[in-house]
Amino acid sequence: MTEPGNGLASPTTQVSHLIDIEGLGTEGLQQMLSLTDHFVEVTKRKIPKVPALRGRTVVWLFYEDSTRTRLSFESAARRLSADTLNFSVSSSSVNKGESLHDTVSTICAMGVDCIVVRHRSSGAPARIADWVDPLGISVVNAGDGWHQHPTQALLDCYTLRSKLGSLEGRRIGIIGDVKHSRVARSQVDAYRLLGAEVVLVAPPTLLPPAVETWGVELADSLDDVLGELDVVGLLRMQNERMDDALVPSIADYTATYGLTVERAACLAPGAVITHPGPINRGVEIAPEVADDPRCLALSQVANGVPVRMAVLYRLLGSGLDFPVDR
Amino acid sequence: MSSLVIKGGRLVEPTGERFADVVVEQGIVTSIGPSLDGDRTLDASGCVVGPGLVDLGCAINEPGLEEIERLVETAEAAALGGFTALLVAPEAFSVDSAAEVDALAELAHRTGPVEMLPLGSATHRREGARLASMGELVDAGVRCIGDLPDPIGDDLLARRVFEYSRPFGLTVFDQPLNRSLAAGGHLHEGEWSSRLGIAGEPAEAEHLAVMRDISLVGLTGASVHLQLISSASSVAMVEAARSQGLAVTASVSAAHLTLTDAACAGFDPSTKLAPPLRAEPDRQALVDGVTRGVISAVVSGHRPRSIDAKDDTFDQSPPGAHGLEVAMALTLEALGGDVAAMHRSMSWNPSVIAGVEDRHGASIEVGRPANICVIDPNEAWTVDARTFVGSGAVSPVHGRQLNGRVRHTLCSGVPVVVDGDHRSAPPSPIPRPHLVAIPPADPASDSTSDLPDRPPSKSPQPNEEK
Amino acid sequence: MAERERRLNPPWGGTYVPRTSVMDSDEMKRAVRRMAHEIIERNPDSADVVLIGLQTGGVTLAGRISQVLGEIDGLEPDLGTLDVAFYRDDIGLRPVLPQEVTDINMPLDGRVVILVDDVLFTGRTIRAAMDAISDYGRPRAIQLAVMIDRGHRELPIRPDYVGKNIPTARAEVVDVTEDGVTLGEVQNK
Numbered sequence: 013m014t015e016p017g018n019g020l021a022s023p024t025t026q027v028s029h030l031i032d033i034e035g036l037g038t039e040g041l042q043q044m045l046s047l048t049d050h051f052v053e054v055t056k057r058k059i060p061k062v063p064a065l066r067g068r069t070v071v072w073l074f075y076e077d078s079t080r081t082r083l084s085f086e087s088a089a090r091r092l093s094a095d096t097l098n099f100s101v102s103s104s105s106v107n108k109g110e111s112l113h114d115t116v117s118t119i120c121a122m123g124v125d126c127i128v129v130r131h132r133s134s135g136a137p138a139r140i141a142d143w144v145d146p147l148g149i150s151v152v153n154a155g156d157g158w159h160q161h162p163t164q165a166l167l168d169c170y171t172l173r174s175k176l177g178s179l180e181g182r183r184i185g186i187i188g189d190v191k192h193s194r195v196a197r198s199q200v201d202a203y204r205l206l207g208a209e210v211v212l213v214a215p216p217t218l219l220p221p222a223v224e225t226w227g228v229e230l231a232d233s234l235d236d237v238l239g240e241l242d243v244v245g246l247l248r249m250q251n252e253r254m255d256d257a258l259v260p261s262i263a264d265y266t267a268t269y270g271l272t273v274e275r276a277a278c279l280a281p282g283a284v285i286t287h288p289g290p291i292n293r294g295v296e297i298a299p300e301v302a303d304d305p306r307c308l309a310l311s312q313v314a315n316g317v318p319v320r321m322a323v324l325y326r327l328l329g330s331g332l333d334f335p336v337d338r
Numbered sequence: 339m340s341s342l343v344i345k346g347g348r349l350v351e352p353t354g355e356r357f358a359d360v361v362v363e364q365g366i367v368t369s370i371g372p373s374l375d376g377d378r379t380l381d382a383s384g385c386v387v388g389p390g391l392v393d394l395g396c397a398i399n400e401p402g403l404e405e406i407e408r409l410v411e412t413a414e415a416a417a418l419g420g421f422t423a424l425l426v427a428p429e430a431f432s433v434d435s436a437a438e439v440d441a442l443a444e445l446a447h448r449t450g451p452v453e454m455l456p457l458g459s460a461t462h463r464r465e466g467a468r469l470a471s472m473g474e475l476v477d478a479g480v481r482c483i484g485d486l487p488d489p490i491g492d493d494l495l496a497r498r499v500f501e502y503s504r505p506f507g508l509t510v511f512d513q514p515l516n517r518s519l520a521a522g523g524h525l526h527e528g529e530w531s532s533r534l535g536i537a538g539e540p541a542e543a544e545h546l547a548v549m550r551d552i553s554l555v556g557l558t559g560a561s562v563h564l565q566l567i568s569s570a571s572s573v574a575m576v577e578a579a580r581s582q583g584l585a586v587t588a589s590v591s592a593a594h595l596t597l598t599d600a601a602c603a604g605f606d607p608s609t610k611l612a613p614p615l616r617a618e619p620d621r622q623a624l625v626d627g628v629t630r631g632v633i634s635a636v637v638s639g640h641r642p643r644s645i646d647a648k649d650d651t652f653d654q655s656p657p658g659a660h661g662l663e664v665a666m667a668l669t670l671e672a673l674g675g676d677v678a679a680m681h682r683s684m685s686w687n688p689s690v691i692a693g694v695e696d697r698h699g700a701s702i703e704v705g706r707p708a709n710i711c712v713i714d715p716n717e718a719w720t721v722d723a724r725t726f727v728g729s730g731a732v733s734p735v736h737g738r739q740l741n742g743r744v745r746h747t748l749c750s751g752v753p754v755v756v757d758g759d760h761r762s763a764p765p766s767p768i769p770r771p772h773l774v775a776i777p778p779a780d781p782a783s784d785s786t787s788d789l790p791d792r793p794p795s796k797s798p799q800p801n802e803e804k
Numbered sequence: 805m806a807e808r809e810r811r812l813n814p815p816w817g818g819t820y821v822p823r824t825s826v827m828d829s830d831e832m833k834r835a836v837r838r839m840a841h842e843i844i845e846r847n848p849d850s851a852d853v854v855l856i857g858l859q860t861g862g863v864t865l866a867g868r869i870s871q872v873l874g875e876i877d878g879l880e881p882d883l884g885t886l887d888v889a890f891y892r893d894d895i896g897l898r899p900v901l902p903q904e905v906t907d908i909n910m911p912l913d914g915r916v917v918i919l920v921d922d923v924l925f926t927g928r929t930i931r932a933a934m935d936a937i938s939d940y941g942r943p944r945a946i947q948l949a950v951m952i953d954r955g956h957r958e959l960p961i962r963p964d965y966v967g968k969n970i971p972t973a974r975a976e977v978v979d980v981t982e983d984g985v986t987l988g989e990v991q992n993k
Binding site for chain 1: 887889890891901902905906907935936939940941
Binding site: 111112113131133134135136138139142156157158159160194197220221222223225226 | 533534535536
């Protein structure tokens with residue numbers, strides 16, 4: 013920190029929403045990771061709580077069930093002393109056919125500062141941000157359709173940086189159903205912003221269209237690239253893909269793309285494995301490999317809380333979204 | 339009756355432009371020349387005077403979905419956009435019989451003098467199972483049939499429709515889409531759908547259907563109009579077919595000449611259209627196709643949806659948007675300000691395809707019905723969809739700066755739009771040769787009452803009259 | 805201190821321009837020695853004492869005081885650092901991103917915590933620091949050492965050990981560096 017009054021403390025760096033990684037940019041991404049260091053320290057204290065967001069209200073608007081992500085966000089919000097409200101899909105008028113816009117208007121009328129959204133439609137958080145931005149309410153994307161899951165990518169970057177140091181020049185493989193994965197899209201954006209080289213490994217039916225525009229390498233087979241990867245980033249493989257004629261069978265998928273014990277033995281020394289969870293043991297990763305110390309899945313979960321604290325603090329508490337003229 | 343002079347404008351014709359005033363009396367153009375006078379003057383200085391636009395691609399929601407857009411609103415939007423005739427495809431309704439042709443004509447008649455021509459069904463009830471009653475439709479005056487906005491899905495049925503239509507001289511409209519390959523995509527399958535994480539519709543879904551239709555034209559000798567093509571390969575196939583002498587025409591929407599799938603970056607459903615906006619090379623191929631006449635017509639693509647439905651997430655929203663009020667300006671911009679080229683694709687060519695060139699869309703000449711639009715090609719304006727006619731108008735070019743605006747629109751000599759504002763006008767009779775007892779050589783009588791000798795109406799009187 | 809002021813007061817950013825010299829580096833050294841003696845006088849058992857330097861201006865000073873205490877007493881007291889960004893009472897009003905990590909890895913219960921900062925101004929930073937400290941444990945006492953007390957307190961907070969008292973105008977800015985203390989102003993970019 014040599015130059016105060018730089019981009020970090022400048023009030024013109026307006027960050028009102030976290031919708032995707034691209035909108036964060038390299039500087040915003042680095043800033044978020046640095047901020048996470050502070051919150052890791054907070055979570056290690058005897059009283060792991062700071063009053064930073066006291067009086068702020070954060071709403072969970074989860075149209076898709078996700079206990080893990082929601083609890084991680086909940087823990088983050090509480091450690092910042094924020095109040096939380098839960099609009100989950102099973103309760104409330106969400107199920108009675110109320111439109112998304114009406115639900116959001118209802119929430120806004122209750123007086124909230126931040127809406128954390130998970131929705132099965134790509135673009136839902138972006139639409140909500142359009143509606144609530146004039147009210148000064150922030151939106152955090154907790155996963156929308158196949159589009160983005162920015163906090164997952166942030167915690168993945170944080171975990172990898174803690175383990176490997178700088179990601180500049182590292183070779184990171186992302187293996188699995190990239191086409192339908194919001195985690196993959198956010199990871200590709202984030203890893204590239206940090207200077208890593210990304211390699212996608214997937215059956216052709218599970219690669220996104222026009223993937224040649226993504227700025228990544230492609231590999232037909234996991235075995236071809238396994239030995240040169242610093243990171244093996246696994247994605248969940250879902251059963252529905254078989255029904256949609258995208259893969260012949262789960263067993264077939266595992267044989268070609270799964271991180272089996274044999275494949276794990278071919279990893280470069282120092283290579284690590286990530287998984288966004290929950291793990292399908294025996295599908296994308298063998299059970300023994302899931303328990304291997306090189307698999308960082310549990311660290312990822314642990315880092316999820318301070319990362320989300322950093323996100324909530326950056327949007328709501330840091331005062332950086334206020335104009336100069338006060 | 340009094341006379342009206344359109345003064346100070348440049349008359350646009352296929353051969354070029356010339357300064358000329360136009361006098362209109364009793365719905366007919368009575369003289370063209372320099373320094374003319376009339377009882378009433380419409381100022382056309384700085385403007386281009388040309389035939390009213392003819393839209394081959396306008397969806398209507400009345401009857402059935404009046405809460406989205408009433409027919410009278412469609413008519414008003416059309417006039418504001420410079421259109422004097424619309425070939426309308428009903429959203430919640432199908433035109434399978436003479437009775438339905440009449441019902442629609444009756445409804446349209448009450449909205450004002452903009453002429454609405456029905457697109458008859460190609461298959462019964464547009465269900466894609468049996469042939470529609472083409473003979474009856476032809477007797478009722480229908481010239482074009484189609485199942486729009488749906489494609490004629492079944493290949494064998496398409497063959498039968500084409501075969502059966504030929505002796506009637508009908509033009510079969512098809513919006514080419516292979517549904518199986520489209521796989522429910524919401525956006526053009528490409529870089530943007532990939533980045534946004536939304537299921538995409540590959541251009542090949544359109545190519546397969548275009549290929550099918552062209553092959554069947556070769557097989558059956560039918561006349562087919564491919565409505566709303568959207569990709570470069572489709573343009574190439576249409577060009578090849580036409581060079582072989584096949585009776586194939588094609589249209590593109592004004593929005594597709596202007597926008598690409600990049601417009602969908604913000605997930606705004608106002609940019610969700612069917613066919614979807616495609617990539618830049620496709621857009622350029624479409625503009626090139628229109629310029630060279632490979633694509634005969636530019637249509638408004640007007641397909642209003644409920645405002646709530648368009649306020650949803652991108653994938654949940656239905657495709658479609660307002661188009662009538664911006665189509666001319668978008669086309670003019672895409673064609674580099676060439677007014678004659680715009681009229682070729684929005685007046686002259688479509689009028690021939692729709693079969694109304696005797697009264698709409700053809701060059702302004704003495705003795706013809708006065709269906710005219712006066713355009714200021716330099717007027718700069720910003721599109722504000724909230725000011726469009728109809729509740730909850732949604733447009734993919736909302737907020738865009740455009741050049742070119744309709745100053746006046748005359749329908750059968752009645753100035754429906756004056757200085758950019760819509761004026762109420764009593765409906766003028768529309769020609770219904772299959773119904774009227776008088777000889778059809780008198781197409782535009784100036785009677786302000788209902789048509790003579792009309793049998794008692796079976797349809798209920800609407801509550802509102804404009 | 806000029807750094808924090810630049811960050812926390814409008815117009816944010818800008819550059820510090822010194823106008824008057826208040827203390828030179830020799831005077832500062834003497835002040836540090838004096839404060840160290842005062843600390844020992846008041847807290848005879850140095851094992852009891854924890855010095856906590858406030859980021860970023862107080863950290864160097866805490867280090868220097870600790871070093872001198874070590875020379876006098878033979879034992880350098882425990883040293884920690886604290887960033888109070890998350891405890892400020894004006895969150896949402898001023899730009900506050902934490903600058904350095906907080907590092908308090910020693911027990912505080914029953915001990916004397918001496919907060920160290922370069923400049924004492926409104927007192928809000930110290931209040932935030934006291935809140936933070938209470939989240940780490942329950943010290944027997946909290947004392948405050950500052951190099952410069954410039955007045956304009958907004959809260960009932962007083963220093964126990966002061967290098968120098970300087971009357972200042974509110975708009976002026978005090979800057980403490982290794983080379984000395986100056987009084988000046990922040991100029992717009």
